[in-house]
Amino acid sequence: MLMTELMMVDAFTDRPFHGNPAAVCFLDAFPGDAWMQQAAMEMQQSETAFLCQEGPDYRLRWFTPDVEVDLCGHATLAAAHALWETDRVPLQSEIRFHTRSGLLTARRQEDWIRLDFPSEPVVPMECPPGLAEALGTAEIGFTGTNRMDLLVEVADEETVRRLKPDYALLSAIPVRGVLVTARSDSSGTDFVSRCFFPRLGIPEDPVTGSAHCALAPYWASKLGKRIFTAKQCSAREGTLRIELTETRMLLYGQAVTVLKGNLLPPPRR
Known part of the structure; x- marks a missing residue:
């Protein structure tokens, strides 16, 4: 049985067990929403990020234990960190995420990760x-x-x-x-x-x-x-x-991996 690769990453910190933990799940294709919601409930983290490659880019979705959300910063940071650490993306390359909040990008700048997010004034x-x-x-x-x-x-x-x-x-x-x-x-x-x-x-x-x-x-x-x-x-x-910037927000954070493992694969659709 081919297992689903999973990582746990602490985001917005350079020390394990600080910052905000997120689970990152690598998928070959998105399964039904019910499976991702159940997986996020099993992880019991504030967010679980589900990643699926689409050409040179990635589709990214975020689930809390209860619902799917439109935007999540720390799980995006964790996802970028995980892609570079597993050599899925070269360290010098930008990562492009397609999400429910549009295109988000991530770049490495020395020990920091820069996310390009929308500005959402109140x-x-x-x-x-x-x-x-x-x-x-x-x-x-x-x-x-x-x-x-x-x-x-x-x-x-x-x-x-x-x-x-x-x-x-x-x-x-x-x-x-x-x-x-x-x-x-x-x-x-x-x-x-x-x-x-x-x-x-x-x-x-x-x-x-x-x-x-x-x-x-x-x-x-x-x-x-x-x-x-x-x-x-x-x-x-x-x-x-x-x-x-005028309409965007460049958000810089650090991240550290605290766990690597495998999850039972989603059912075939």
């Missing part, structure tokens, strides 16, 4: 009813939304770090995720965040690349700069470097 909105109670803080300043997430600015980094959300209440807010952010108190870091996705079956995501598609343009308007270092303050914590 527009202001009134604070949703119940948000303060759901987050467990009354220190809410700005709230805004884009096509995916709700962005919330709070008073300071300490407020971000001490949040203890009520996930049942938070999941009632009709957005993909809730991104809570503040200016950093540390030199060398511009802003911090924590990201909650209970509606996707992910109470708190350790490090969320796609969230920075909203966070970076928001902080660009407040700080008057377009190049940032950001930190996501989860228990595993991760660091991201970001450069904004």
Whole structure:
């Protein structure tokens, strides 16, 4: 029986067991969605990336344990790392991913991987009813939304770090995720965040690349700069470097492999 190759990669970190873990599954052809959803449920990671080569490019899909999602940064970083590490793509070559959010690319720059992602600015909105109670803080300043997430600015980094959300209440807010952010108190870091996705079956995501598609343009308007270092303050914590262009976001991260193995193959369609 020909098995399906699988890797576990910690993304947005250079140390094992930090950053955000993602499973990467290499496929010869995409099976039915039900099998990929079941495989992602078995992996029990915030995201599992499924890769299938199409000519010189790759089709990439992302599944949480509960649903397929439109955009995922850390699993894209993990997928690029896995393709280079397994010699499927030469180290000096760009990787082109075709996804539900359009074409995404990845390039190596020394020990870092650069992802080219869309910029997804938020527009202001009134604070949703119940948000303060759901987050467990009354220190809410700005709230805004884009096509995916709700962005919330709070008073300071300490407020971000001490949040203890009520996930049942938070999941009632009709957005993909809730991104809570503040200016950093540390030199060398511009802003911090924590990201909650209970509606996707992910109470708190350790490090969320796609969230920075909203966070970076928001902080660009407040700080008057377009190049940032950001930190996501989860228990595993991760660091991201970001450069904004007019319509895109260059997201830099590191990754490390922590496991290689095989998965039972999907059924033939």
